[in-house]
Amino acid sequence: MDHTIVVERTIAIVFGIVVLVTALVALKNDWKTPGLENHIFKLMLALLALGGLLGTLAGIGIIGKA
């Protein structure tokens, strides 16, 4: 496999997991915060966690068109 691809996939997997965990922890900490903007923040954090998950799965090669 090309060296560049290995670097790209590794970064995608590692960063993806970091983003996933960070977003989920932040979501858990902010879960009970009131207010309109905080509710939007929670929605955004959930979607950010989804993004981290998708990035990780794409890096592993489970999803996506290689």
Next chain:
Amino acid sequence: MAVASSLLSTPVTHGHDDADQLYIETRELRVQGFLLFMVSDLVLFSSFIFAYLYLRNTGQGWPPPGAPHVDIWLAAMNSVVLFGSGATMHFALENWKHRNFMKFASWMVATIVLGLLFLGGQGVEYVSLYTKDHASWGGSGIFGASFFTLTGMHGFHVFVGVIYLTVLLLQATAGTYTFSKYTGLTLGTLYWHFVDVIWVVLFSIFYLL
């Protein structure tokens, strides 16, 4: 007489208290106004996304002949860089709430750098598509037009976001925001998360589906 007595009974307030009261009264309005702007932006992106999905599902086959081959690994790496900037932006705001300016500034710089890295990655991808597949906005059919329009529009939003965050950081450094009044920083964080979330959709439809 009644007016005079009511004026006399009105408590004397200082300018500082008036400013605080004005801030409290207008805060919700400013947040709602910004959310309306984000909804309008969401409608703009949704129109292009649904147009792309419609074209994709009504065509003879997908991808159409001659469509450029997008690099999923580069896109996956670039995506997590942008998503990572969402996490750093979250840390920046949290540190501001905890009255730690230095950590706030550090996370803001990290967010700006990651945003610039994303833009650089997108530039590399465009150059690669142009040189390898000879793909361009006008010369690569439905797929190319949709791809470059949507990712280009998103890239422009990231570019604007990088400038926006830089201005917010400079304002915070100059003392525009206090640890109790920081609506501008909250709205900047909302904008950056919005840009991240739009990319989750674009990454899914162009690289994963």
